[in-house]
Amino acid sequence: MENAIEVVGLVTHYGDREILKNISLSIPKGKTTVILGGSGCGKSTLLRHLIGLLKPTRGSILINGRDITVMKESELNEVRKKFGMLFQGAALLNSLSIADNVALPVKEHTRLEDSTIQIMVRMKLDLVGLSGFGGFFPSQLSGGMKKRAGIARAMALDPEIIFFDEPSAGLDPVTAAGLDELILKLRDVFKMTIVVVTHELMSIFMIADYVIMLDAGSVIFSGTLEELKASGHPRIKMFLDRQAENENYNPEDYLKIIAGE
Amino acid sequence: MKLEITDCKGIKMIALSGEVDMYTSPELREEMMNLIRRRTSPLFVDFSGVSYIDSSGIATFVEGLKGIMSYNGKLKLVGIPDRIMEIFNFSKLDRVFEMYGSIDDALNSLNSF
Numbered sequence: 001m002e003n004a005i006e007v008v009g010l011v012t013h014y015g016d017r018e019i020l021k022n023i024s025l026s027i028p029k030g031k032t033t034v035i036l037g038g039s040g041c042g043k044s045t046l047l048r049h050l051i052g053l054l055k056p057t058r059g060s061i062l063i064n065g066r067d068i069t070v071m072k073e074s075e076l077n078e079v080r081k082k083f084g085m086l087f088q089g090a091a092l093l094n095s096l097s098i099a100d101n102v103a104l105p106v107k108e109h110t111r112l113e114d115s116t117i118q119i120m121v122r123m124k125l126d127l128v129g130l131s132g133f134g135g136f137f138p139s140q141l142s143g144g145m146k147k148r149a150g151i152a153r154a155m156a157l158d159p160e161i162i163f164f165d166e167p168s169a170g171l172d173p174v175t176a177a178g179l180d181e182l183i184l185k186l187r188d189v190f191k192m193t194i195v196v197v198t199h200e201l202m203s204i205f206m207i208a209d210y211v212i213m214l215d216a217g218s219v220i221f222s223g224t225l226e227e228l229k230a231s232g233h234p235r236i237k238m239f240l241d242r243q244a245e246n247e248n249y250n251p252e253d254y255l256k257i258i259a260g261e
Numbered sequence: 262m263k264l265e266i267t268d269c270k271g272i273k274m275i276a277l278s279g280e281v282d283m284y285t286s287p288e289l290r291e292e293m294m295n296l297i298r299r300r301t302s303p304l305f306v307d308f309s310g311v312s313y314i315d316s317s318g319i320a321t322f323v324e325g326l327k328g329i330m331s332y333n334g335k336l337k338l339v340g341i342p343d344r345i346m347e348i349f350n351f352s353k354l355d356r357v358f359e360m361y362g363s364i365d366d367a368l369n370s371l372n373s374f
Binding site: 106109110111112113115116117119120123124126127157158189190 | 282283284286287290315316317319320321323324347348351352353
């Protein structure tokens with residue numbers, strides 16, 4: 001299986017706190033890979049590294065065989081043209097119409113005629129089920145529609161790899177399922193490499209070809225969805241069975257914590 | 262992308278090969294629009310050497326079709342590889358464009374009316 005991304009020995013810190021602890025993983029080309037884990041496990045931090053927004057303390061991230069952690073900003077910008085990214089809140093520009101939001105990256109990075117760009121924008125909006133909404137502004141759209149508009153913008157430059165950060169967050173189950181179907185469509189038709197960060201179990205079961213699970217900054221699983229379901233790892237079982245975590249404070253530790261010692 | 266304008270039994274044909282993407286589509290647009298400004302019809306486009314087309318390439322053909330239809334001209338796409346046909350199908354454009362498996366099929370279509 002050919003890999004689109006390879007992470008080798010990645011270590012990162014926020015201040016003194018180690019967030020990613022020497023992690024290595026591979027993301028297969030043309031598949032949907034879900035990065036999952038509980039809140040605070042480091043999955044969004046990993047995503048920010050994959051798109052080159054953060055520099056690690058150590059380690060490398062190979063995209064098409066080239067290490068993006070040592071690239072200059074100008075080189076990184078060239079690589080980023082092959083990426084699409086749907087941010088958690090869709091991150092649309094509120095002062096621009098939906099069509100102008102989708103057109104923006106194309107205008108920024110190509111010398112295509114405006115008439116061509118307008119057709120491309122209508123194609124992308126149709127792809128995400130927003131035909132006819134190009135003249136609307138983000139404030140006039142529902143949460144699910146904003147996410148779809150965000151996907152249309154992420155698709156604007158026909159990326160090779162598209163990243164989704166918690167795509168279902170804040171959406172009702174029906175809208176979230178519609179978004180999952182759209183992700184599958186992108187994989188099947190455009191053969192895109194899709195990376196989804198989520199902790200939504202329903203989504204994972206619907207879209208994942210390949211799963212990477214993080215726990216406290218380490219990779220505790222990588223493999224297929226079937227292998228994940230069959231795993232006997234206690235943390236994975238807790239996650240899949242939605243079990244709450246036990247708090248194991250002893251009274252002395254608790255006193256130290258609240259007394260600030 | 263490599264682009265060549267040829268005459269195929271008296272019919273203008275754009276023979277494309279390689280990748281039609283955001284960087285090469287402007288050249289395709291310029292050449293195609295030049296032919297359309299001269300009210301060329303029918304215009305054949307040979308896709309058999311195309312290895313990749315992105316949305317800018319598809320949009321360029323939509324623009325071309327719009328232009329050619331303004332004078333009731335005909336745009337005929339020929340020899341589209343399966344992988345690229347899938348994208349046309351997905352974009353629901355397979356029913357918008359006239360498509361033919363071979364140049365002979367496209368030529369025969371001219372005689373069938």
